Amino acid sequence: xxxRKNADAGSVSTINTSSGMAENGWPRANKLWSNLSxxxxxxxxxxxxxxxxxxxxxxxxxxxPGQRIHTVGQPFDMLYIVNSGFLKTVMIDESGNEQxxxxxxxxxxxxxxxxxxxxxxxxxxxxxxxxIILVPFKKxxxxxxxxxxxxxAIYSVMSRELTREQAMVSMLGSxxxxxxxxxxxxxxxxxxxxxxxxxxEFNLRMTRHEIGSYLGLTLETxxxxxxxxxxxxxxxxxxxxxxxxxxxxLKTLRxxxxxxxxxxxxxxxxxxxxxxxxxxxxxxxxPAA
Amino acid sequence: xxxRKNADAGSVSTINTSSGMAENGWPRANKLWSNLSxxxxxxxxxxxxxxxxxxxxxxxxxxxPGQRIHTVGQPFDMLYIVNSGFLKTVMIDESGNEQxxxxxxxxxxxxxxxxxxxxxxxxxxxxxxxxIILVPFKKxxxxxxxxxxxxxAIYSVMSRELTREQAMVSMLGSxxxxxxxxxxxxxxxxxxxxxxxxxxEFNLRMTRHEIGSYLGLTLETxxxxxxxxxxxxxxxxxxxxxxxxxxxxLKTLRxxxxxxxxxxxxxxxxxxxxxxxxxxxxxxxxPAA
DNA sequence: CGGAATATTGAGGGTCATCAAATGTCGTGG
DNA sequence: CCACGACATTTGATGACCCTCAATATTCCG
Numbered sequence: 001x002x003x004r005k006n007a008d009a010g011s012v013s014t015i016n017t018s019s020g021m022a023e024n025g026w027p028r029a030n031k032l033w034s035n036l037s038x039x040x041x042x043x044x045x046x047x048x049x050x051x052x053x054x055x056x057x058x059x060x061x062x063x064x065p066g067q068r069i070h071t072v073g074q075p076f077d078m079l080y081i082v083n084s085g086f087l088k089t090v091m092i093d094e095s096g097n098e099q100x101x102x103x104x105x106x107x108x109x110x111x112x113x114x115x116x117x118x119x120x121x122x123x124x125x126x127x128x129x130x131x132i133i134l135v136p137f138k139k140x141x142x143x144x145x146x147x148x149x150x151x152x153a154i155y156s157v158m159s160r161e162l163t164r165e166q167a168m169v170s171m172l173g174s175x176x177x178x179x180x181x182x183x184x185x186x187x188x189x190x191x192x193x194x195x196x197x198x199x200x201e202f203n204l205r206m207t208r209h210e211i212g213s214y215l216g217l218t219l220e221t222x223x224x225x226x227x228x229x230x231x232x233x234x235x236x237x238x239x240x241x242x243x244x245x246x247x248x249x250l251k252t253l254r255x256x257x258x259x260x261x262x263x264x265x266x267x268x269x270x271x272x273x274x275x276x277x278x279x280x281x282x283x284x285x286x287p288a289a
Numbered sequence: 290x291x292x293r294k295n296a297d298a299g300s301v302s303t304i305n306t307s308s309g310m311a312e313n314g315w316p317r318a319n320k321l322w323s324n325l326s327x328x329x330x331x332x333x334x335x336x337x338x339x340x341x342x343x344x345x346x347x348x349x350x351x352x353x354p355g356q357r358i359h360t361v362g363q364p365f366d367m368l369y370i371v372n373s374g375f376l377k378t379v380m381i382d383e384s385g386n387e388q389x390x391x392x393x394x395x396x397x398x399x400x401x402x403x404x405x406x407x408x409x410x411x412x413x414x415x416x417x418x419x420x421i422i423l424v425p426f427k428k429x430x431x432x433x434x435x436x437x438x439x440x441x442a443i444y445s446v447m448s449r450e451l452t453r454e455q456a457m458v459s460m461l462g463s464x465x466x467x468x469x470x471x472x473x474x475x476x477x478x479x480x481x482x483x484x485x486x487x488x489x490e491f492n493l494r495m496t497r498h499e500i501g502s503y504l505g506l507t508l509e510t511x512x513x514x515x516x517x518x519x520x521x522x523x524x525x526x527x528x529x530x531x532x533x534x535x536x537x538x539l540k541t542l543r544x545x546x547x548x549x550x551x552x553x554x555x556x557x558x559x560x561x562x563x564x565x566x567x568x569x570x571x572x573x574x575x576p577a578a
Numbered sequence: 579c580g581g582a583a584t585a586t587t588g589a590g591g592g593t594c595a596t597c598a599a600a601t602g603t604c605g606t607g608g
Numbered sequence: 609c610c611a612c613g614a615c616a617t618t619t620g621a622t623g624a625c626c627c628t629c630a631a632t633a634t635t636c637c638g
C-alpha cells in the first residue's frame with residue numbers, strides 16, 4: 001500500500017552500532033546521539049529538573065535530498081526532530097496529487113499525524129541534506145510521565161502545530177495570492193532569524209511549484225508575485241536567492257483594495273501594489289484614501 | 290484585550306454546588322456531572338482498566354445559542370467536550386474578520402489550541418442549545434499519567450485534530466467550490482450517521498455565511514452551489530433543511546472537467562455538473578470521456 | 579555539451595467575488 | 609394578529625483574480 005523506497009522505521013531502533021547500515025534502504029546513520037537534554041534544547045523546551053540520570057540516547061539519521069523519512073501509510077512509532085537541514089511534508093489526495101503541508105527546519109518536530117491511526121497520513125521528504133533525530137514515541141511519552149515539564153512540552157508542541165494549521169486554513173480562506181506569498185516570505189524570514197541566520201537574505205530551499213502547493217497557488221502565480229514584489233522594491237529575487245528589502249510592507253500587506261482603483265485596467269495591479277507598499281512604509285500618513 | 294461577555298473559566302471550577310450561578314456572565318450550570326468513564330465513552334475511547342476508583346467529576350455547563358464558551362485571549366485551563374448541541378469555533382484575524390475553523394458537535398473535543406500559549410487562540414460559540422463538559426486540562430493530563438489508555442487517547446485526539454486541519458488545508462488548496470461544498474455535505478452526513486441520526490436528511494445549524502467562511506467561499510457561492518446541486522438532483526435543499534439524494538455522487542465529485550465543454554457558455558456549468566453526477570452514478574461505464 | 583528540471587513571462591479564459599435587488603424567515607412589539 | 613425591522617437566502621450581472629496553456633530562458637548535473 002505504500003511502495004516507496006525505505007522500509008519501516010521500526011527496524012532502525014535495533015541498530016545500535018551504526019556502522020554503515022545501507023541495508024533495507026535506509027540511509028547511513030552517523031554516529032551522533034542525543035540525550036533528552038539535547039532534544040529539549042532543540043525543541044526550545046525549558047526542562048527545569050535534573051534529568052541527567054536518563055541514560056536513553058536518541059539516534060540521529062542522515063538523509064540526502066529527495067530521500068523520504070517516512071511515507072503515507074507506514075506504521076507509526078517515531079516522531080522526528082530536525083537537527084539540521086530542510087524538508088517538506090506532503091499529503092497525497094485520492095487522485096495522487098501532492099499537497100505540501102509544511103517545511104520543517106531545525107528544531108521542528110514532525111510525524112505527529114501518525115499517532116492517531118498508528119500510521120502516518122503524510123510523507124516527509126528531505127529538501128537538503130538533513131540530520132534527523134529519531135524519537136520513539138512510546139519512550140518519549142513514558143519519559144513525559146516522570147518529567148512533568150516534558151509532558152507539558154509535548155502537549156504544547158502538538159497544540160502549537162494545531163494552531164499553526166488553523167492559521168494556515170484561515171490564510172487560505174481569506175487572503176489573496178499576493179498576501180499569501182508575502183506572509184510566506186515573512187514566515188521564512190522570522191524562522192531564519194529565530195535560528196540565528198539572516199532574516200534579510202536567504203535561499204529558498206523549495207521550488208516554485210512546492211511554494212505554490214503550500215500556498216494553494218500555481219507555480220506561475222508564485223513566480224509572478226515574486227517578480228512583482230521585486231519590481232516594486234519589496235524584495236530582491238534571483239532564482240532561489242531572496243533579499244527582503246521592506247519587511248514591514250510585507251508584514252502589513254493584506255489584501256489589495258477591493259475596487260476603488262479608477263485607473264485603467266492595464267497596469268492597475270502594479271499601481272495597487274505600489275500604493276500598498278507606500279502606505280505601509282509611511283505607517284501613519286495615509287492621505288485620506 | 291478580550292472584552293467579551295463571559296469572564297475567565299477559572300472561576301467555574303470552584304462552583305461545586307451549581308445552584309443558579311447567573312453571576313459573572315456564565316450561563317446556568319445544570320446539575321449534571323460526568324465521571325471519567327462517561328467522558329471516555331463520549332470521546333469514543335476504549336478504556337480497558339478499572340477506573341471506577343476515580344472520584345473526580347466533570348462539570349456540565351449549559352449554553353444558549355450565541356453564547357461563547359471561550360474567547361480569544363482568554364486564559365486557558367479547560368478543554369471542552371460537547372455532550373449535546375452544535376457550535377462553531379472561529380479565529381479572528383488582525384483586521385477583525387472571523388474565520389470559521391470547525392463545527393463541533395456531540396463527542397467532539399475543543400479548546401486544544403489554548404494549550405500552547407496558555408490562552409485560547411480561537412473562540413467557541415454555541416449555534417444551538419449546548420450541554421458542554423468542562424475538562425480541567427491539568428487534571429486530565431494527571432489522570433493520563435495513571436491511566437495509560439487515557440494518555441494514549443489524549444495524544445490520539447490531538448493528533449486526529451491535527452490531521453483534520455491538514456486535510457482541510459489540502460482541500461482549500463486543491464478543490465473547487467463545488468467539490469468543497471460537496472465534501473462539506475458528505476462530512477456532515479457522515480458525522481450525523483456516526484451519532485445515530487439520519488445521514489440522509491438533516492438541518493444545517495449554521496448560516497450560508499458561516500459555511501462559506503469555513504470553506505473559504507462567499508455565502509453567495511455556497512447558496513448557488515447548493516441550488517445547483519438541488520437542480521441536478523444530488524440533494525434537495527430548502528433553507529436549512531437538507532436531503533441527500535445521491536451521496537455517492539457527492540463523495541466522488543472532485544473537480545469539474547477543466548475545459549472540454551464545447552457547449553455554449555450559458556448553461557455550460559449545469560451540463561458539466563450533470564455529467565459529473567452521471568459519471569459518478571454509473572461508476573464504471575464511462576463512455577470514453 | 580546536452581538534456582532535464584526549474585523559472586520567467588505572456589495571452590486568454592474560467593471561476594468565483596463583488597455589488598445589487600428581491601424574496602423569505604423570524605422575533606418583537608404595537 | 610399583523611406590522612415592522614433585522615437578518616438570511618436566492619438570483620442576476622459584471623469583472624477581477626488567478627489558473628491554464630504556451631514559449632522561452634536559465635540552471636543543474638551527468
